[in-house]
Amino acid sequence: MDYRIGVDLGGTKMLLALATADEGEVIRTKKVFTKAAEGPQVILQHLIESIEEFLSKEGLSFNRLEGVGFCMAGFYDIRSSRIVSSPNLPGWEMFPLEKELKERLRLPVIIENDANAAAYGEYIFGAGRGKKNLVNITLGTGIGAGIIAEGKIYRGSGGFAGEIGHLNVLPNGPLCGCGRCGCLESLSSGSAIEREGRLLLAESFPLPGAARDVDAGLTASHVFAAARDGNKEAIKIVERAAYYLGLALSFLVNILNPELIIIGGGLANNGDALFDPVRRYLNEAAIGPSGEMVALVPAELGEEAGVRGILSLLDEFLKGR
Amino acid sequence: MDYRIGVDLGGTKMLLALATADEGEVIRTKKVFTKAAEGPQVILQHLIESIEEFLSKEGLSFNRLEGVGFCMAGFYDIRSSRIVSSPNLPGWEMFPLEKELKERLRLPVIIENDANAAAYGEYIFGAGRGKKNLVNITLGTGIGAGIIAEGKIYRGSGGFAGEIGHLNVLPNGPLCGCGRCGCLESLSSGSAIEREGRLLLAESFPLPGAARDVDAGLTASHVFAAARDGNKEAIKIVERAAYYLGLALSFLVNILNPELIIIGGGLANNGDALFDPVRRYLNEAAIGPSGEMVALVPAELGEEAGVRGILSLLDEFLKGR
Numbered sequence: 001m002d003y004r005i006g007v008d009l010g011g012t013k014m015l016l017a018l019a020t021a022d023e024g025e026v027i028r029t030k031k032v033f034t035k036a037a038e039g040p041q042v043i044l045q046h047l048i049e050s051i052e053e054f055l056s057k058e059g060l061s062f063n064r065l066e067g068v069g070f071c072m073a074g075f076y077d078i079r080s081s082r083i084v085s086s087p088n089l090p091g092w093e094m095f096p097l098e099k100e101l102k103e104r105l106r107l108p109v110i111i112e113n114d115a116n117a118a119a120y121g122e123y124i125f126g127a128g129r130g131k132k133n134l135v136n137i138t139l140g141t142g143i144g145a146g147i148i149a150e151g152k153i154y155r156g157s158g159g160f161a162g163e164i165g166h167l168n169v170l171p172n173g174p175l176c177g178c179g180r181c182g183c184l185e186s187l188s189s190g191s192a193i194e195r196e197g198r199l200l201l202a203e204s205f206p207l208p209g210a211a212r213d214v215d216a217g218l219t220a221s222h223v224f225a226a227a228r229d230g231n232k233e234a235i236k237i238v239e240r241a242a243y244y245l246g247l248a249l250s251f252l253v254n255i256l257n258p259e260l261i262i263i264g265g266g267l268a269n270n271g272d273a274l275f276d277p278v279r280r281y282l283n284e285a286a287i288g289p290s291g292e293m294v295a296l297v298p299a300e301l302g303e304e305a306g307v308r309g310i311l312s313l314l315d316e317f318l319k320g321r
Numbered sequence: 322m323d324y325r326i327g328v329d330l331g332g333t334k335m336l337l338a339l340a341t342a343d344e345g346e347v348i349r350t351k352k353v354f355t356k357a358a359e360g361p362q363v364i365l366q367h368l369i370e371s372i373e374e375f376l377s378k379e380g381l382s383f384n385r386l387e388g389v390g391f392c393m394a395g396f397y398d399i400r401s402s403r404i405v406s407s408p409n410l411p412g413w414e415m416f417p418l419e420k421e422l423k424e425r426l427r428l429p430v431i432i433e434n435d436a437n438a439a440a441y442g443e444y445i446f447g448a449g450r451g452k453k454n455l456v457n458i459t460l461g462t463g464i465g466a467g468i469i470a471e472g473k474i475y476r477g478s479g480g481f482a483g484e485i486g487h488l489n490v491l492p493n494g495p496l497c498g499c500g501r502c503g504c505l506e507s508l509s510s511g512s513a514i515e516r517e518g519r520l521l522l523a524e525s526f527p528l529p530g531a532a533r534d535v536d537a538g539l540t541a542s543h544v545f546a547a548a549r550d551g552n553k554e555a556i557k558i559v560e561r562a563a564y565y566l567g568l569a570l571s572f573l574v575n576i577l578n579p580e581l582i583i584i585g586g587g588l589a590n591n592g593d594a595l596f597d598p599v600r601r602y603l604n605e606a607a608i609g610p611s612g613e614m615v616a617l618v619p620a621e622l623g624e625e626a627g628v629r630g631i632l633s634l635l636d637e638f639l640k641g642r
Binding site for chain 1: 396398405406453454468470471473475476477478479480481482483484485487488489492499501568571572573575576577578579580605606608609610611614
């Protein structure tokens, strides 16, 4: 009873982290690829097997575990302890996640939305240390956010707070995965930048230098590379994505007046090429006093933010019992 | 030492409310008209005189007061206890409000942004009773909001949270008082509707029925009246104002996932003519699970929301000391 496991389930993989109960130190992590189409029963079975395998490699038996923290992408309803739906995981509609996890694990379990867990991870261990009011944004294929308000995760009434990916920043803009048009995700996500980049290629715009080699298919990174090399069309794509992200962040800033916004996820690796224009547009659109006091910084924990956060929440839960 | 006073200072008037310490019951309210141009020193002097006069009419001496709760429009910085600025009150820039009030009153004083105090009033005594996560919106000449998160006022890091009037919902839209273009206030406030109505009159569009009599100058009420009477141009104005308000509320809903949005202020008196289209546009734009669970209701306390809220906060403050 002296180990814990944190799990972060996404659309294509799950990340497991083993931590000690004493120090809370993460001893080992493990990435397991999953097939979203298999649905919750198969994926959870896969999770249990992965945990057992993970433990046995460390020479540990299952009964050394004192709890599991589990976070995943999707709308987790804190009232019913069910997943309402998960955009990238079909078959989870109204899935009674807490009940199913507890039946399989027979251990204390806590469940959190993945964006909330990542925000908590950055807050406790990463770029948000020492701050009380912050928003942590994951900017990848999609766009998610977790809110820390007065030092605690702010979940809202159902558990659905922080859904900034579907702020409808350009009504009648590009079609979004959610069925609406012009959500932030359809304009500023990795997928959106990729879509615009492919359009350039299809129209035979030359992509210079580093972006020329797109054997494996064009991604947002190629567009950023082309923009760095001075390609005017690529620069426009990056500017537009940054503009709408800056605008959406101004909404967060006016509503929440956070002292810090952290940006992680794949796109954040582009550094100042992304952060500089986003800061500029954010400052233009935000109300003075709130805009002036907010800092915009890159995340520090990478893809471990979620498991680090959920392990910290699990620790608080186990201590508070 | 058995009475308290709550004060709500706005751009043209201040509302005073006298309450008992025992029951917290408001015994009497009083409205005092002020001239914003006089600046903070004169207005505060006016406040002290108004309090003394108010008390003497009740046969009470000043030393029967155990505290004063004060709320006002403007950016009140909770870190420095100063008013950073107040859009409708010139001369208050960086005014050390707490220090000045305490020097004049020599009593325990609490200070709050007026939108926060109104939200707290509706939360404790009005339309928000029994809810934990809500937003209270004041829809008048301007647009303000106060956020209740997990049963407490959410102020943000500086005290500036809830500034929804300047969400830039239509970049490059109409010029806003803040200097930007296309803020919510420039599209959905009473002033915005009035501006569009005056344009109609200037262009000689006929306003039917109730709206024909505009001796005292056209206001938003005339536009609503003309819309009720079927004037197509007036209907367009109301629809547009409702559309952008619904869109801005969808941002609040996606970010905060509140169970309730309360709308007060002058425009809320238009009832379903406002609420129905706002609800429709809100539901279209908000993310499913959060949009489905939020109710949109009229405020209950009218212009007393602010003083009721600040008196309740004062009570908690005095008890907690």
